[in-house]
Amino acid sequence: MALGGRLTRRGLLVGSAGAAVAGGGLLLAFSLVPRHYATPLRAGDGEHVFDAFIRMAADGAVSVAVPFCEMGQGITTLVAQIVAWELGADWRRVGVEPAPVSPVYADPVLAAHWAPLWMPLGAGLAQNPDGILARLKAEREPMMITADGTALAAFEQPLRAAAAGVRAMLAKAAAAEWNVGWEECEARDHFVIHGGKRLAFAALLQKALAYDPPDPPVQRAGAPAERPRDFPEGARARYPRLDLPAKADGSFVFAGDVRLPGMGFAAIAHGPQGNSVLSSHDKDAAAGVRGLVGVVHAKRWLAAVATTWHAANKAVKAMEPRFRAAGPIADSAAIDQALNTALQKGNPVRVAADGDPDALLEKAGPVKLGLTARYDVEPALHAPLETATATARLRDGKLELWVATQAPERVRRAGALAAGVARADVIVYPMHAGGSFDARLDSRVAAEAASIARQVGRPVQLVWSRWQESLAGLPRTPVSAELAGSLSPDKQHILGWRARLALPPTAIESGLRLLHDRGVPEALKASEGRADPLACEGALPFYGIPEKAVDHIAASLPLPTARYRGNAHGYAAFCNESFVDELAHAGGQEPLAFRMGMLGGQPRLAACLSGVARMAMWGGGADASGQGIACHRMDLPTGKGQVRSGFIAVVATARQDEGAVRVDRLSVFCDIGRIVNMDIARQQVEGGLVFGLAQAIGGSTAYAGGLPVSGRLAQLGLPVLADCPKVDVAFAESSEEPFDPGELAVVAVAPAIANALFSATGLRFRRLPLLSEGL
Numbered sequence: 001m002a003l004g005g006r007l008t009r010r011g012l013l014v015g016s017a018g019a020a021v022a023g024g025g026l027l028l029a030f031s032l033v034p035r036h037y038a039t040p041l042r043a044g045d046g047e048h049v050f051d052a053f054i055r056m057a058a059d060g061a062v063s064v065a066v067p068f069c070e071m072g073q074g075i076t077t078l079v080a081q082i083v084a085w086e087l088g089a090d091w092r093r094v095g096v097e098p099a100p101v102s103p104v105y106a107d108p109v110l111a112a113h114w115a116p117l118w119m120p121l122g123a124g125l126a127q128n129p130d131g132i133l134a135r136l137k138a139e140r141e142p143m144m145i146t147a148d149g150t151a152l153a154a155f156e157q158p159l160r161a162a163a164a165g166v167r168a169m170l171a172k173a174a175a176a177e178w179n180v181g182w183e184e185c186e187a188r189d190h191f192v193i194h195g196g197k198r199l200a201f202a203a204l205l206q207k208a209l210a211y212d213p214p215d216p217p218v219q220r221a222g223a224p225a226e227r228p229r230d231f232p233e234g235a236r237a238r239y240p241r242l243d244l245p246a247k248a249d250g251s252f253v254f255a256g257d258v259r260l261p262g263m264g265f266a267a268i269a270h271g272p273q274g275n276s277v278l279s280s281h282d283k284d285a286a287a288g289v290r291g292l293v294g295v296v297h298a299k300r301w302l303a304a305v306a307t308t309w310h311a312a313n314k315a316v317k318a319m320e321p322r323f324r325a326a327g328p329i330a331d332s333a334a335i336d337q338a339l340n341t342a343l344q345k346g347n348p349v350r351v352a353a354d355g356d357p358d359a360l361l362e363k364a365g366p367v368k369l370g371l372t373a374r375y376d377v378e379p380a381l382h383a384p385l386e387t388a389t390a391t392a393r394l395r396d397g398k399l400e401l402w403v404a405t406q407a408p409e410r411v412r413r414a415g416a417l418a419a420g421v422a423r424a425d426v427i428v429y430p431m432h433a434g435g436s437f438d439a440r441l442d443s444r445v446a447a448e449a450a451s452i453a454r455q456v457g458r459p460v461q462l463v464w465s466r467w468q469e470s471l472a473g474l475p476r477t478p479v480s481a482e483l484a485g486s487l488s489p490d491k492q493h494i495l496g497w498r499a500r501l502a503l504p505p506t507a508i509e510s511g512l513r514l515l516h517d518r519g520v521p522e523a524l525k526a527s528e529g530r531a532d533p534l535a536c537e538g539a540l541p542f543y544g545i546p547e548k549a550v551d552h553i554a555a556s557l558p559l560p561t562a563r564y565r566g567n568a569h570g571y572a573a574f575c576n577e578s579f580v581d582e583l584a585h586a587g588g589q590e591p592l593a594f595r596m597g598m599l600g601g602q603p604r605l606a607a608c609l610s611g612v613a614r615m616a617m618w619g620g621g622a623d624a625s626g627q628g629i630a631c632h633r634m635d636l637p638t639g640k641g642q643v644r645s646g647f648i649a650v651v652a653t654a655r656q657d658e659g660a661v662r663v664d665r666l667s668v669f670c671d672i673g674r675i676v677n678m679d680i681a682r683q684q685v686e687g688g689l690v691f692g693l694a695q696a697i698g699g700s701t702a703y704a705g706g707l708p709v710s711g712r713l714a715q716l717g718l719p720v721l722a723d724c725p726k727v728d729v730a731f732a733e734s735s736e737e738p739f740d741p742g743e744l745a746v747v748a749v750a751p752a753i754a755n756a757l758f759s760a761t762g763l764r765f766r767r768l769p770l771l772s773e774g775l
Contacts, residue, residue, distance in 0.1 A: 048209065051166075052105065060200060075146070099144075108134050172208065225738075255389040274521075288318075369486055383469075403445065405440050419454050491589060501539060507563075542632075566747045581755045615730060656761055666689050700769050
């Protein structure tokens with residue numbers, strides 16, 4: 001059995017050491033467009049592999065293949081929990097392993113969501129209810145990409161189906177022993193149970209191989225979810241995180257912990273951000289560095305390999321590499337000028353609309369019932385704790401790569417090109433990432449490591465320094481936005497709304513690199529001037545405004561940009577929720593009541609707003625109270641006309657203190673549907689809130705001559721523990737399909753803080769990061 005298709009014993013039992021189908025078997029991927037692929041997993045001695053996800057040893061131990069990058073979000077635990085719950089396994093006997101690169105693990109939900117990036121002229125067709133084109137695209141790449149929180153939407157049901165099939169086979173084996181119907185048997189804690197009788201999975205495994213699972217699979221009633229009321233506060237979770245013990249004691253292996261025989265360590269120097277090329281370096285100056293193995297250079301970088309990373313870094317610095325501009329180089333003055341010009345004179349393209357607000361807004365003009373405001377967002381660095389790292393070994397015509405990546409197939413393609421081998425001869429060992437925030441969609445570190453290993457003739461581990469991570473890493477796009485709105489005569493509602501966003505087509509640019517193998521300067525050039533709906537996602541207000549629209553003005557910047565946690569929703573929510581607050585105050589309305597009055601037909605978001613107001617003891621945002629409120633909604637189309645939605649409302653209490661922004665409290669109410677694991681959901685939301693706080697008060701950098709002005713962690717103005725506010729989080733009880741909270745938790749923090757600062761100071765803060773003097 002695979003991701004759809006008829007369930008058979010041969011289909012489910014795809015690999016079994018010592019069995020008739022040992023090491024073989026085919027999987028049928030996506031039943032709408034049948035395509036057969038080789039089994040991605042292989043069984044070892046005494047092991048049996050079921051479907052593409054489950055490996056079971058002779059002693060009953062279960063391992064679950066995880067086709068996602070674990071970046072701290074807890075996805076490995078969620079995947080294992082779904083299988084363990086459906087299988088009836090003992091959580092203490094369940095482990096995980098990274099899934100190999102295979103079309104079987106392609107993500108059709110993400111392919112459909114990103115259809116404008118790979119099929120711009122037929123995105124609607126690619127996103128049709130059956131999703132056939134998206135599925136074909138997902139398989140063919142294969143699109144194994146961890147992004148946009150699509151994991152549960154794409155894989156919860158295939159995981160449950162695989163586990164249900166195995167459980168049924170075990171139950172049939174036990175039922176034959178007891179001469180009862182297998183449907184009467186229950187699986188729990190690694191045993192099959194019937195009345196007072198029970199048999200362990202290990203004792204049944206070999207006999208179970210002879211049985212066919214039911215078609216379709218019979219799944220357990222309910223869902224593998226932990227609800228807030230399942231156990232009292234402070235009680236131990238039923239499914240604690242699998243990675244927590246190793247991370248707590250320091251034994252967890254990240255990409256930088258990989259060690260291979262004969263391995264050298266590489267340091268690298270990149271040119272200024274933008275289109276720069278290496279012009280000269282003094283290779284002889286590195287000769288005196290003890291432990292130097294070799295020097296490697298390419299068009300855009302210079303690297304040294306030594307017996308230690310510090311020796312390699314010393315050698316790179318000694319060579320004093322010089323770079324010259326081969327095209328645009330990042331510079332903040334030029335960026336600001338380009339955004340200003342685009343906003344004032346550029347060609348707006350309507351990318352989303354519900355009605356046409358233009359005539360209404362022109363009639364309102366500068367009169368009392370109309371309002372216009374400009375918001376600006378500076379480029380921001382991902383700044384993950386672990387810098388980009390990759391280990392490469394080239395031997396016998398095959399390339400092996402150990403790397404933390406959100407896009408293993410892109411890494412495989414990049415590594416093959418750099419090492420001069422066929423893509424089929426590249427093996428990627430996905431490592432867990434020490435943070436990412438979408439930085440690990442970038443495959444350049446893997447390509448660089450492969451190129452260096454090929455030229456020095458030994459395994460190499462390449463680690464970017466913190467400075468190189470800031471210099472060469474691609475930031476979140478800067479944005480300048482002009483929002484215009486008109487109020488109803490009674491000033492209680494918004495009648496017209498238009499958002500004009502000046503920014504580069506950053507989603508298209510990222511897609512060209514990720515899906516079409518374009519280099520950084522090439523993708524920047526090829527995306528110029530294109531309207532980009534995904535770059536404006538979330539900018540169309542979810543409020544009941546009769547006439548509303550979003551225009552994108554494509555700005556050409558001397559700065560390549562990339563995906564970033566929260567993506568377009570991050571800056572869209574900041575602009576929208578700040579402007580809604582301005583319109584409320586312009587009309588003399590209380591901000592919460594003003595929002596609630598425009599949320600007809602949106603009970604889930606309205607419940608979040610009322611819930612957070614109770615939590616925070618909302619006082620109306622009166623003058624000098626220091627309270628501000630904001631909310632947001634995110635949607636994820638999942639095919640067949642289905643959409644999963646997440647809702648969040650935030651109340652911030654903030655003030656100015658000695659010229660700095662201080663946030664004392666964040667109260668949050670979320671509706672993310674059915675919660676699979678409460679601890680992980682809470683961790684995701686709390687972490688997202690702190691990330692959102694970091695972007696509200698820091699995290700950005702200016703550029704001068706292609707160099708980041710803030711290239712060190714200490715220069716980014718990120719909050720330390722003493723700066724973190726008291727955080728209160730509550731979740732709605734919901735039976736809706738689960739929505740990943742990782743992006744959602746970030747986006748409403750900055751506008752809530754900005755609105756709180758207006759309450760505290762009377763000044764409007766319209767620029768991210770929030771300036772202490774306001775605007």
